[in-house]
Amino acid sequence: MERRLEKMSRENTIKIIEENKMMVITRGIYGEDLMKLAEALFEGGIRAFEITYDPADPNTLVKTKETIQALDAKFKGELLLGVGTVLTVEQVRNAKDAGAKFIVSPNFNEAVVKETLAQGLVSIPGCMTPTEICAADEAGADFIKLFPAGTLGIKYCKDIYAPIHHVKFLATVGVTEETFKQYLEIGFAGAGISSQLVDKKLRDAGNYAELTERAKRFVAIAKSFS
Numbered sequence: 001m002e003r004r005l006e007k008m009s010r011e012n013t014i015k016i017i018e019e020n021k022m023m024v025i026t027r028g029i030y031g032e033d034l035m036k037l038a039e040a041l042f043e044g045g046i047r048a049f050e051i052t053y054d055p056a057d058p059n060t061l062v063k064t065k066e067t068i069q070a071l072d073a074k075f076k077g078e079l080l081l082g083v084g085t086v087l088t089v090e091q092v093r094n095a096k097d098a099g100a101k102f103i104v105s106p107n108f109n110e111a112v113v114k115e116t117l118a119q120g121l122v123s124i125p126g127c128m129t130p131t132e133i134c135a136a137d138e139a140g141a142d143f144i145k146l147f148p149a150g151t152l153g154i155k156y157c158k159d160i161y162a163p164i165h166h167v168k169f170l171a172t173v174g175v176t177e178e179t180f181k182q183y184l185e186i187g188f189a190g191a192g193i194s195s196q197l198v199d200k201k202l203r204d205a206g207n208y209a210e211l212t213e214r215a216k217r218f219v220a221i222a223k224s225f226s
Contacts, residue, residue: 013101013122014142016048016080018168021190021222022180023048024197025084025172030067033203038071040208041197042079044215050104050192052084053091061094068098082122084192089115096121104192106147108136124170128152133164143168143189150174154182161186177217184225193218 017023024046029037038049051067054060068081082102083095092103092115102122105112109125116123117140126147127133133144149157150173161169171183172192180191197218202210 010117010120010122010142013080017102017122017143017170018189019226020047020080021184021225022046022218023050023080023082023170023190023192025050025052025192025194026198027052027085027194028054029198030063034067035070035074036208037198037203037211038075038079040211041215042075044212045219046197046215047078048080048082050082050084050102051100052104053086055085055087061091065094065098068095068100072099082124086112086116088112092116092119092121102142104145106145108132108139108141110135110139113139113141126172130160130164133160133167137164137167143170145170145172145192146188148173149183149191150179154179154186157183157188158186161188177214177221180218181221184221190222 024041051064053064064083071081081100082104083100084104086092086103086105089111095103096119102124103116104124106126108127113123113125123141124143124145125136125141126145127136136144144167146169149171165187168189170190170192171188175191175193176196183191197214
């Protein structure tokens with residue numbers, strides 16, 4: 001990715017997400033463990049990371065901000081970074097200060113969407129029902145995170161997409177290579193991928209090479225839909 005991300009406009013951030021069709025979701029992974037993971041996945045072609053807040057951790061604003069800044073410094077602006085599990089306007093502002101380019105939530109909160117847009121960031125609220133999806137879209141959301149897509153199933157995704165296909169959907173929860181391809185076949189813009197690419201057993205075993213190979217397979221699927 002030749003473009004320096006600190007100078008990215010919202011439009012360019014949207015374009016990068018659409019081009020790559022995936023972002024890796026990390027939850028509770030920090031420090032050297034995260035850096036090793038990021039290196040392995042970057043080598044495999046991953047170019048977008050979502051670092052999530054932990055609402056139960058009183059230090060989550062500081063931890064997340066430091067994590068975003070550390071990753072940005074390490075990858076010198078070549079990794080698109082966003083913050084997930086964003087529930088409040090304060091969290092949006094903290095993410096902006098950290099250097100995040102996109103905001104992801106598990107829910108639709110109009111105030112969060114509006115603040116995200118006001119801060120010049122890309123808005124990705126989580127929705128499940130047609131009413132939520134349309135309300136979020138009308139509020140200005142750039143993408144809709146269909147949550148939890150993996151639990152709802154492929155048929156639900158198809159049924160939702162059919163009448164609301166003007167919306168840019170991202171699928172989350174339990175995305176595998178097989179279902180990733182299925183979401184893209186439906187017409188989704190992409191997916192947020194967690195367990196398959198942050199596998200704790202592989203990280204504990206130091207098997208980052210396997211995570212790199214998994215990343216390459218996901219990237220190949222994404223490229224086949226370009």
